[in-house]
Amino acid sequence: MGRSPCCEQVHTNKGAWTREEDDKLIAHIQAHGEGCWRSLPKAAGLLRCGKSCRLRWMNYLRPDLKRGNFTEEEDKLIVNLHALLGNKWSVIAARLPGRTDNEIKNYWNSHIKRKLVGQGLDPRTHLPLKAGVRQSSTDEGGCSGGGGDLDLSISLRLPHAAANWPTTSASPEVVPAPPAASCGQTICFCYHLGFRSDEACSCRASPSGHSHGHRG
DNA sequence: AAGAGAATCAACCGCAGACGA
């Protein structure tokens, strides 16, 4: 109940996709658009569940996917976004054109996580491992979601934060913050990123609401 | 050259929220 029955069907294929299946899926989506994933497999002549089709399209077949190695800028961006958002891979992916949540998630787990650990940082909190896991009370109200004094903790409290922020082609939507985009003296990173809901923002510095005004 | 272990990545699973009847 409540769960999609599509994946429970016994006559659906599982495992790696074949070239033929890919071609069918691409052809169908090019002809009809993404539309309803549940009905897509049948319409496209695929013995797959809609979920599987969607995943394949989103993570592998989409024409706008970048693929290839992550750049240094993307790497920094992921670290910064993760410091702010945690494991919100889809939100992070939305800020990295051509990258998928799955790709970023894998990259995080295989590369960045290890790199942070190698630097003596907790990949979950982005705090130094040996410095204790408790973050200061001042940080809890901040926008970074636990930055401490780390360089990679968004660095939004400094006037020159925008200068530190990777504003490369890999993140075209990241724009310098307007003056109003601040929580007191602390610049809310969410505003930079264009988040519309409070969900993505851990900023609690402004009880009367987000002074930076989430758009939407 | 072969085997073992590590690393990488595609795909699956289950859950939660959104949406419509």
Add this chain to the structure above:
DNA sequence: GTCGTCTGCGGTTGATTCTCT
């Protein structure tokens, strides 16, 4: 307001590839 369905997300797994001994 409730229930059922669908979509999307995050965590996890397993197969494949790479690297080291």
